[in-house]
Amino acid sequence: MLRDVDRIFALRRHATGWMDGHFSLPAGGVENGETLAQAAVREAQEEIGVIIDPGDVQLTHVMHARTHQETWTGYFFNVTRWRGNPTICEPEKHDHPCWGSLNELPEPTVPYVREALKAIHAGDAYSEYGWSNPERT
Numbered sequence: 252m253l254r255d256v257d258r259i260f261a262l263r264r265h266a267t268g269w270m271d272g273h274f275s276l277p278a279g280g281v282e283n284g285e286t287l288a289q290a291a292v293r294e295a296q297e298e299i300g301v302i303i304d305p306g307d308v309q310l311t312h313v314m315h316a317r318t319h320q321e322t323w324t325g326y327f328f329n330v331t332r333w334r335g336n337p338t339i340c341e342p343e344k345h346d347h348p349c350w351g352s353l354n355e356l357p358e359p360t361v362p363y364v365r366e367a368l369k370a371i372h373a374g375d376a377y378s379e380y381g382w383s384n385p386e387r388t
Contacts, residue, residue: 260350317382
């Protein structure tokens, strides 16, 4: 999560087949041999073209989620220092970048991302999503 005071950088999903048209954060999986922080740095460079020093990556929130009968744990990192201007580097997956406020997220935002950002704004280190929500998106 690139953060500039109370603003965060978001991308609108496009042509992926899942939640297209919804805003989300730069994200992705951990590759073999990577730490979580290294994965966050790599994904930010791949998706939005910014360079982040691994020492500037701060774990902000952990979410245990259940979506479509799948359970996973998401790690949300806060980054306030980076080099470069964030932009879309994967136009086959994203079509609109924007800066949004934690108080007024761009609409629509991926539901579990919205919930994680609400928890972050409230100062909660941990949340759960989808365990009692029948939609599980």
